[in-house]
Amino acid sequence: MALLQCAFYSHVLEFQTEFTAIVPQPAADQEGRDDNAGAPVLFLLHGLSDNHTIWLRRTSIERYAEELGLAVVMPQVHRSFYTDMAYGGRYWTFLSEELPQVASAMLRIATDPARRYVAGLSMGGYGAMKWALRQPDKFAAAASLSGALNVAGPRLQEVFPADHRLIFGERSVAGSEDDLMALLARRAEEGVQLPRLYQCCGTEDYLYADNQLFRTRASELGIALTYEEGPGAHEWSYWDASIQDVLRWLPLPDREA
Known part of the structure; x- marks a missing residue:
């Protein structure tokens, strides 16, 4: 594998930003490989801190x-909740429009949605689900690990009041395009074909109740969702194990019938 640290000017954010990427290194013998397809790619999103x-x-x-x-492409979005902030950068636009274009121009990665995936933890789990629900035609699969999936609820505002104000301002999140529960309902009503969805959370995680709410809402709407839970808190020992479960679950090309 090759490790790349890419610093570049973002026209959306209007400043220099970064992403980290790991990409398969070309083998000495390329015979039989499709040089134009690019590697299947996972956009892997970080948490709030x-x-x-x-x-x-x-x-x-x-x-x-x-x-x-x-x-694997891992972008920098600071404490934005992958949102066009009320008082800050347009991180949703950066994530969903600019980042894929820049990464694809610089790396040999797939542009076919059937070979693209997104996942993240905590704030990144929210970002992954939001990206998949708002642009379902961009990915084959999306996964949330201990995701902050209920931003319209009181928890984010209570625990991180300053961040909540910077991100969402004075507007109500409920029912908006940043509300995952509302997005689930809209996609179900529209009958949109969604990517495969995966969700996991530790039973000792402070976001466990919000994850249960998301799971229940998806079930009520008839949205297919692979769900797993088990012992674990909001910590890296849980996420290191869980990302391996996610990778085993991904519909990679060589796993498809």
Whole structure:
């Protein structure tokens, strides 16, 4: 695998930002490989207190991805909740529009949605589900690990009041395009074909109740969702194990019938 740290100017954010990527290194013998397809790619999103380097520092994601021939792109979005902030950068636009274009131009990664995936933990789990629900035609699968999936509820505002105001301002999140529960209902009403969805959470996690709410809402709406839970808190020992479960679950091309 090759490890790349990319610093570039974001026209959306109007400043220099970064992403970290790990990509399969070309073998000496390329015979029989499709050089134009690019590696299947996982966009892997960080949590509120972390950055684009954290998955490499706290897990063995490079080793796990290498076994699968999977590229992984990990962007920097600060404490934005992957949202066009009321008082801050347009991080949703950066994530959903600019980042894929920049990464695809610089890396040999798949552009076919059937070979693209998104996942994240905590705030990143929210970002992954929001991306999949708002742009369901962009991915084959999306996964949330201990996701902050109920931003319209009181928890975020109570625990992180300053962040909540910077991100959402004075507007109500409920029913908006940033409310995952509302997005689930809209996609179900529209009959939209969604990517495969995966959700996991530790039973000792402070976000466990919100994860149960998301799971219940998806079930009520008839939205297919692979759900797993088990002992674990909001911590890296749980996420290092869970990302391996996610990678085993991903519908990678060589696993498809």
